[in-house]
Amino acid sequence: MSNFILSLDQGTTSSRAIIFDRDGHPVSAAQEEFTQIYPKPGWVEHDPEEIWSTQSGVALKAMQDAGLSSRDIAAIGITNQRETTVVWNRETGKPVYNAIIWQDRRTADFCDQLKKEGRSKMIQEKTGLIIDAYFSATKIKWILDNVDGARRMAEEGKLAFGTVDTWLIWNLTGGKSHITDVTNASRTMLFNIHSLTWDEELLKIFDIPAGLLPDVRSSSEVYCTTEGLFPTAVPIAGIAGDQQAALFGQMCTEPGMVKNTYGTGCFMVMNIGKKPIESKNKLLTTIAWQVNGETYYALEGSIFIAGAVVQWLRDGLGIIGKSSDVEKLASEVKDSGGVCFVPAFAGLGAPHWDQHARGTIVGITRGTTAAHIARAALDSIAFQTLDVLKAMENDSGIEIRELRVDGGATINNLLMQFQADLLQADVVRPKITETTALGAAYLAGLAVGYWKDIKEIRNQWQAGTVFNPGMGAEEREVLIKEWNKSIKAALSWAASSWDGNRHLDAN
Numbered sequence: 001m002s003n004f005i006l007s008l009d010q011g012t013t014s015s016r017a018i019i020f021d022r023d024g025h026p027v028s029a030a031q032e033e034f035t036q037i038y039p040k041p042g043w044v045e046h047d048p049e050e051i052w053s054t055q056s057g058v059a060l061k062a063m064q065d066a067g068l069s070s071r072d073i074a075a076i077g078i079t080n081q082r083e084t085t086v087v088w089n090r091e092t093g094k095p096v097y098n099a100i101i102w103q104d105r106r107t108a109d110f111c112d113q114l115k116k117e118g119r120s121k122m123i124q125e126k127t128g129l130i131i132d133a134y135f136s137a138t139k140i141k142w143i144l145d146n147v148d149g150a151r152r153m154a155e156e157g158k159l160a161f162g163t164v165d166t167w168l169i170w171n172l173t174g175g176k177s178h179i180t181d182v183t184n185a186s187r188t189m190l191f192n193i194h195s196l197t198w199d200e201e202l203l204k205i206f207d208i209p210a211g212l213l214p215d216v217r218s219s220s221e222v223y224c225t226t227e228g229l230f231p232t233a234v235p236i237a238g239i240a241g242d243q244q245a246a247l248f249g250q251m252c253t254e255p256g257m258v259k260n261t262y263g264t265g266c267f268m269v270m271n272i273g274k275k276p277i278e279s280k281n282k283l284l285t286t287i288a289w290q291v292n293g294e295t296y297y298a299l300e301g302s303i304f305i306a307g308a309v310v311q312w313l314r315d316g317l318g319i320i321g322k323s324s325d326v327e328k329l330a331s332e333v334k335d336s337g338g339v340c341f342v343p344a345f346a347g348l349g350a351p352h353w354d355q356h357a358r359g360t361i362v363g364i365t366r367g368t369t370a371a372h373i374a375r376a377a378l379d380s381i382a383f384q385t386l387d388v389l390k391a392m393e394n395d396s397g398i399e400i401r402e403l404r405v406d407g408g409a410t411i412n413n414l415l416m417q418f419q420a421d422l423l424q425a426d427v428v429r430p431k432i433t434e435t436t437a438l439g440a441a442y443l444a445g446l447a448v449g450y451w452k453d454i455k456e457i458r459n460q461w462q463a464g465t466v467f468n469p470g471m472g473a474e475e476r477e478v479l480i481k482e483w484n485k486s487i488k489a490a491l492s493w494a495a496s497s498w499d500g501n502r503h504l505d506a507n
Contacts (some may be wrong), residue, residue, distance in 0.1 A: 002072050002073055002074040006075075008077070019437060022450070028068070036256050050370040074448055085161065090157075091158065093175050108355045114205075119496070127190075128284055128286055130289070136163060144207070173227050196290075217239070237445075238441070249406070261405075264307050269299070326378065332369075337367065351390075385424065420469045
């Protein structure tokens with residue numbers, strides 16, 4: 001048995017590769033950012049070939065840095081930004097259009113039309129999802145309707161669709177494998193999470209030929225082997241969308257366990273066991289994973305803008321030089337000074353689901369400084385998480401007393417303590433915070449026998465830092481009240497700026 005697992009973690013702003021040993025410890029990592037493309041307001045794209053070049057490049061670099069060859073790799077696990085949509089030519093392997101990113105809002109009008117047609121209940125019952133431009137289906141339709149010749153080629157079986165996992169595997173295998181797993185399929189709005197099949201009625205509604213779609217497999221099995229990138233073939237044996245991979249990496253394997261990932265967006269996911277629960281609080285019901293023939297489900301609250309608000313402070317406002325500077329700047333003030341920041345740059349996700357909302361900052365006075373804005377930006381991540389947690393408690397009937405956290409922003413102790421204070425729950429940061437990549441590694445390792453079973457893996461998980469709530473109830477209630485007022489302000493602005501067909505400020 002080879003000694004290591006290679007995890008490919010393809011995210012929204014960067015591609016990463018991490019090599020793990022048998023104890024679940026990272027031994028080597030490489031990361032590369034890539035270009036964010038904004039053709040119009042509300043549109044977000046990536047170059048699929050840059051996604052592949054950066055991801056393959058960091059895989060090779062991580063191995064080189066560790067002095068390893070492909071013979072040392074027992075299996076590859078893949079985790080990815082979800083919902084992001086790539087359509088390519090099966091013969092040439094070339095994309096017909098840029099990847100349309102999960103944050104992209106160009107299909108919001110079509111989503112409104114579907115809601116007016118009364119499709120919401122049926123789509124939620126079949127897919128567990130709320131109609132929104134976030135998901136893949138409307139993005140695929142847009143490409144077929146707007147790229148010259150794309151629909152005709154799709155109907156002739158000449159095109160392939162994939163989420164990012166599918167695109168990577170296509171390239172890793174030289175075009176021989178066109179597959180995805182149940183977790184990624186469940187985020188397309190085309191997949192029936194009860195029958196675990198592509199749904200014919202949904203394909204008809206979105207006018208998408210079935211021949212475009214990949215085969216759907218479990219989250220942990222030997223799917224195929226690499227061809228071309230490495231000197232020797234390596235099994236590809238684990239796939240999960242990034243949030244499901246993080247849930248598995250955090251070993252939230254029992255119903256009621258919850259994790260929150262603080263990345264570009266923020267995603268809270270609760271394991272709800274082997275039967276789906278339909279949310280009454282605008283959460284998503286999604287597939288957590290399928291391992292050894294058993295399918296587990298999850299409730300998820302999706303916050304579109306979390307770490308991205310810090311990037312905006314850096315790139316948009318220029319008040320910090322690098323993202324890691326935000327904690328120092330925010331610490332210069334004891335609180336936000338009454339400033340509330342709703343970072344609805346790409347609309348509001350759970351539990352509000354207003355795709356026309358836009359970013360709003362309220363409570364600014366002459367005494368407001370850059371430090372107050374930075375503090376309010378960090379606070380917004382915690383407040384949005386609170387909103388989702390309350391919805392999750394209502395849906396599940398479970399009081400959440402512990403939240404396992406991961407992702408880049410969890411290194412920010414100021415944010416994590418404020419999060420514990422708001423939630424009135426313990427916030428637990430594990431010793432190994434690379435849980436998304438680790439989850440994909442675990443899924444791949446289980447498939448090839450690198451790890452015996454889930455019980456063996458569960459014994460590896462260790463808490464690192466635990467943040468206990470310490471804020472007084474009165475202070476907490478005042479802060480939450482101010483946050484709720486700022487949410488109302490953002491929603492009312494969206495309503496007044498929308499004339500039923502387009503934003504009044506649209507270009």
